[in-house]
Amino acid sequence: MSTTADADAGHATGGAGRFVGQSVKRREDPRLLTGRGNYVGDVLLPGTVHAAFLRSDVARGRIVSIDTTAARALPGVRAVYTAADLNPGAGPLWTTTSGPDEAAPPDRPLAEGDVKFVGDLLAIVVADNRYLAEDGCDLIEVDIEALPAVVGPGAVDAADLVHPELGTNVAYTMTEAPDPELDEILASAAHVLTRTFKMARNTNVPMEGRGLLASWDPYARTMTVYPSSQSPHEIKAFTSRLLALPQHQVHVLMADVGGGFGQKMYMTRDEACVLLASYRLGKPVKWIEDRRENLIAANQARADAMTVTMALDEEGHILATKCHLMEELGTYPLPGTNGTAMLSAMMSSGPYKMGKFAMTAVAYYTNTCPKAPFRGPWAIETIAREQMMDVAARELGLDPLELRLRNVVRQEDLPYTLPSGLAYDIVSAHETLEQVTNELGWEAFRGRQREAREQGRYLGVGLGLCIEPSAVAFGLLASEQATIRMDISGKVLVLMGTGSHGHSLETTIPQVVADHLGCSFDDVIFSQGDTDATPYGAGTGGSRSAVIAGGAATVAAGRLKEKLLPLAAHLLEAASEDIEVADSKAFVRGTPSRSVSFSELATTAYADPFALPPGVEAGLSADARYAPPGPFTWSNACHLCVCQVDIETGSVALERYLVSEDCGVMINPMVVEGQIAGGVVQGIGNVLYEEMAYDGAGNPLATTFLDYLVPTTTEVPTIECFHIETPSNALGGYKGMGEGGAIASPPAVANAIADALAPLGVSITDFPLGPSQLRALIRQAQASAPA
Amino acid sequence: MDEQTLRLNVNGEVRRVTVEPRVTLADALRDECGLTGTHLACEHGVCGACTVLLDGEAVRSCLVFAVQAEGAAITTIEGLSPSDGSLSPVQQAFRDCHGLQCGFCTPGFVVSMTALLREQPNPSDEELRVGLSGNLCRCTGYQGILGAARQVIEAGGAG
Numbered sequence: 016m017s018t019t020a021d022a023d024a025g026h027a028t029g030g031a032g033r034f035v036g037q038s039v040k041r042r043e044d045p046r047l048l049t050g051r052g053n054y055v056g057d058v059l060l061p062g063t064v065h066a067a068f069l070r071s072d073v074a075r076g077r078i079v080s081i082d083t084t085a086a087r088a089l090p091g092v093r094a095v096y097t098a099a100d101l102n103p104g105a106g107p108l109w110t111t112t113s114g115p116d117e118a119a120p121p122d123r124p125l126a127e128g129d130v131k132f133v134g135d136l137l138a139i140v141v142a143d144n145r146y147l148a149e150d151g152c153d154l155i156e157v158d159i160e161a162l163p164a165v166v167g168p169g170a171v172d173a174a175d176l177v178h179p180e181l182g183t184n185v186a187y188t189m190t191e192a193p194d195p196e197l198d199e200i201l202a203s204a205a206h207v208l209t210r211t212f213k214m215a216r217n218t219n220v221p222m223e224g225r226g227l228l229a230s231w232d233p234y235a236r237t238m239t240v241y242p243s244s245q246s247p248h249e250i251k252a253f254t255s256r257l258l259a260l261p262q263h264q265v266h267v268l269m270a271d272v273g274g275g276f277g278q279k280m281y282m283t284r285d286e287a288c289v290l291l292a293s294y295r296l297g298k299p300v301k302w303i304e305d306r307r308e309n310l311i312a313a314n315q316a317r318a319d320a321m322t323v324t325m326a327l328d329e330e331g332h333i334l335a336t337k338c339h340l341m342e343e344l345g346t347y348p349l350p351g352t353n354g355t356a357m358l359s360a361m362m363s364s365g366p367y368k369m370g371k372f373a374m375t376a377v378a379y380y381t382n383t384c385p386k387a388p389f390r391g392p393w394a395i396e397t398i399a400r401e402q403m404m405d406v407a408a409r410e411l412g413l414d415p416l417e418l419r420l421r422n423v424v425r426q427e428d429l430p431y432t433l434p435s436g437l438a439y440d441i442v443s444a445h446e447t448l449e450q451v452t453n454e455l456g457w458e459a460f461r462g463r464q465r466e467a468r469e470q471g472r473y474l475g476v477g478l479g480l481c482i483e484p485s486a487v488a489f490g491l492l493a494s495e496q497a498t499i500r501m502d503i504s505g506k507v508l509v510l511m512g513t514g515s516h517g518h519s520l521e522t523t524i525p526q527v528v529a530d531h532l533g534c535s536f537d538d539v540i541f542s543q544g545d546t547d548a549t550p551y552g553a554g555t556g557g558s559r560s561a562v563i564a565g566g567a568a569t570v571a572a573g574r575l576k577e578k579l580l581p582l583a584a585h586l587l588e589a590a591s592e593d594i595e596v597a598d599s600k601a602f603v604r605g606t607p608s609r610s611v612s613f614s615e616l617a618t619t620a621y622a623d624p625f626a627l628p629p630g631v632e633a634g635l636s637a638d639a640r641y642a643p644p645g646p647f648t649w650s651n652a653c654h655l656c657v658c659q660v661d662i663e664t665g666s667v668a669l670e671r672y673l674v675s676e677d678c679g680v681m682i683n684p685m686v687v688e689g690q691i692a693g694g695v696v697q698g699i700g701n702v703l704y705e706e707m708a709y710d711g712a713g714n715p716l717a718t719t720f721l722d723y724l725v726p727t728t729t730e731v732p733t734i735e736c737f738h739i740e741t742p743s744n745a746l747g748g749y750k751g752m753g754e755g756g757a758i759a760s761p762p763a764v765a766n767a768i769a770d771a772l773a774p775l776g777v778s779i780t781d782f783p784l785g786p787s788q789l790r791a792l793i794r795q796a797q798a799s800a801p802a
Numbered sequence: 803m804d805e806q807t808l809r810l811n812v813n814g815e816v817r818r819v820t821v822e823p824r825v826t827l828a829d830a831l832r833d834e835c836g837l838t839g840t841h842l843a844c845e846h847g848v849c850g851a852c853t854v855l856l857d858g859e860a861v862r863s864c865l866v867f868a869v870q871a872e873g874a875a876i877t878t879i880e881g882l883s884p885s886d887g888s889l890s891p892v893q894q895a896f897r898d899c900h901g902l903q904c905g906f907c908t909p910g911f912v913v914s915m916t917a918l919l920r921e922q923p924n925p926s927d928e929e930l931r932v933g934l935s936g937n938l939c940r941c942t943g944y945q946g947i948l949g950a951a952r953q954v955i956e957a958g959g960a961g
Contacts, residue, residue: 040897047905048893048912050839050879057838144833146824222843222851222906222940273841273906274940306844517904517941689900689942696943720848720938727935728944 512552694756
């Protein structure tokens with residue numbers, strides 16, 4: 016089937032181009048739908064041996080002894096390594112993003128001397144197959160002297176230390192200079208409210224866990240790495256540092272990847288051990304983690320709490336806000352220790368005119384699984400702020416919509432400078448708020464809600480507004496590169512250092528290139544994942560690909576077109592400025608019959624260099640590195656959730672879910688809506704179902720999918736998407752939007768529940784809001800209600 | 803453990819495999835038969851990524867030992883399309899409705915939906931949701947997957 020024919024003109028929005036703006040069906044799909052995807056678990060190299068880890072079942076303790084004798088003697092076991100074998104000589108584990116100077120806890124591939132969380136690595140067993148490797152793990156005798164675990168926010172003042180070398184469990188503190196003006200507002204405002212909002216600890220749960228196949232060839236002196244990653248070039252850089260190899264002796268070949276959501280942006284100690292094992296053995300070593308490992312040890316997130324103090328005047332205008340973030344980092348946070356607070360502080364004022372603003376933060380280590388990015392790592396700022404808006408509205412006797420309308424940033428406020436000093440240039444917070452509330456029929460809903468309450472049914476509506484700092488353009492993340500080659504037949508290959516793993520770049524980048532080069536979509540192929548073939552890139556994450564990768568592809572396609580024009584002009588005996596391109600042909604403007612195909616141009620460029628005009632070089636390729644105009648490309652969205660709470664059972668039914676999204680020009684609306692839906696359902700899970708709980712001894716209590724409850728088809732509402740399109744200043748007018756779905760949905764759901772239960776006097780502040788938690792809150796409210 | 807030699811009837815072909823009795827059907831399909839479209843995402847029977855058909859019935863191949871599958875007709879994701887580049891109605895509907903992103907859960911979903919809609923060609927919305935609730939997806943929020951099922955139902959079945 017022709018893929019061009021798949022372009023669904025019915026979805027066209029804005030008409031940015033022939034292919035851009037169309038819901039072109041995905042190139043990725045046919046192979047993935049028929050079982051022909053190629054994930055790391057599917058890669059087969061001759062002589063591969065398989066690794067399994069022995070992990071600590073003690074959160075904090077001293078390693079007294081590890082006896083591997085029996086494991087080593089098991090037939091089929093090829094190696095058993097402990098810290099004494101692998102740690103000496105191993106290079107540093109820092110990420111390229113954080114660099115060597117970032118404050119970081121002392122780290123090591125395998126636990127040495129002590130263990131620091133349940134799941135910490137004690138030994139790696141390499142055997143002929145995974146079954147035997149696990150048998151080997153079972154035969155290792157370990158003696159650990161357990162010590163009291165450091166868990167929860169009490170870690171800040173605890174005498175017991177996660178990393179004794181640091182002398183404290185506090186990883187960092189963020190302070191604000193004294194601000195007497197702000198203090199004066201807080202002392203004198205008509206309304207001053209303080210609440211603390213807590214998120215449940217969550218984990219990303221990509222359906223494919225982590226995995227790595229490492230193959231060291233001691234004679235070619237090349238480490239070939241097949242990862243499950245979001246960033247193949249980061250794997251290359253990390254491997255180079257770990258093994259003290261020059262980067263050109265590390266070759267990463269990343270194929271299909273089964274999700275990441277931030278968990279696979281960076282390498283972990285586990286993957287380092289697999290690399291070290293292959294390096295020692297001189298053989299391919301494959302490690303595919305199981306779900307228990309993924310749940311307890313593959314990085315977690317969201318264990319944040321934010322205290323918000325908000326001052327408002329009589330009419331509900333916000334005068335000042337103060338936030339304090341408490342962030343739990345676990346043992347070995349990635350990348351470095353201070354990601355969340357910095358972005359949260361920049362973003363906490365959100366889409367509102369907040370007046371005076373200040374934020375402080377404390378982050379602390381605990382004996383739990385490390386923290387790493389998860390779709391919108393700074394989401395607590397929106398989640399706390401949006402819940403606080405509803406708390407304030409109720410306190411003032413205003414509808415939460417009305418309070419937002421009184422404070423939201425409008426077009427006439429733009430450009431709007433945030434308290435953090437950043438400025439919104441092109442956003443549409445007010446428009447998205449109006450769009451979803453109009454689509455719902457806000458006032459009519461309030462009527463239905465009143466009637467339902469009279470019948471004993473508790474309906475609620477909640478809003479979540481967010482401004483997403485997409486395409487974070489700092490340091491390594493600031494730019495991407497595209498290399499475009501037209502081959503001798505006129506077909507086009509686009510090579511990029513991205514790490515698309517569900518993001519549809521195989522489809523969307525060719526849409527962009529086809530438009531800017533003037534060829535058909537079918538003529539463009541996109542390739543990523545091979546670090547020897549692709550230019551350096553920071554990978555896919557941070558909602559950066561549409562803006563930064565899309566921008567690089569645009570510039571490179573334009574440069575290639577600029578090479579085609581003089582060549583075509585020469586062959587057509589016309590002036591360059593009179594040449595146009597379309598449908599993989601160059602023609603003289605106004606005379607389409609005087610044309611030459613890209614195929615003919617390419618054949619000439621490669622095979623007939625002496626026929627080229629003076630100054631035109633042989634071959635057809637172009638390269639461009641692009642950085643967007645600002646540190647962030649702001650996108651925004653408003654989410655609206657309608658729910659019904661059964662006050663007898665505490666269960667929540669989500670009846671409607673509406674999203675108004677502004678991500679500028681949409682390259683592929685189908686892909687945009689897929690990203691929204693995926694993020695929203697992760698946010699719903701975040702509020703209602705998912706909790707990676709730890710007990711007081713540091714034991715993880717969710718180690719299977721029976722305990723860690725990911726939403727299924729029976730829990731999700733139909734997600735209705737609407738769009739506002741304000742083009743950004745980045746090339747193409749694109750804005751990133753991969754994370755906003757997961758950022759704005761938790762407060763929309765929580766606010767809907769709080770709205771439903773407001774007549775009972777229930778106060779909602781902590782996630783998760785499962786039936787048992789809601790029943791307890793309802794009972795508590797009923798007990799304290801006046802008789 | 804002593805290995806056993808089995809005859810597995812997979813996608814219409816008989817394969818002789820020699821495995822320990824503890825080897826799961828999923829691992830035998832992937833490692834012995836080279837059918838890597840069957841994915842493992844939990845290995846404890848919750849996520850459905852490893853779903854295959856055993857005599858037409860959807861089962862989780864992580865919870866079946868290979869030795870238990872001898873004598874049954876096994877259909878994996880690779881057996882649902884004709885290998886000529888065309889897609890089954892369920893697969894086509896997944897593509898039309900953007901029912902997949904990373905694709906890892908997808909083979910299990912396609913097999914489950916095929917079995918569900920063959921058995922129950924016209925389910926209610928609730929029956930459809932319950933029928934697909936044994937498969938987990940983390941990318942799509944299930945919107946495109948439910949859309950795909952509705953398209954198959956409206957077009958007259960899973961084939």
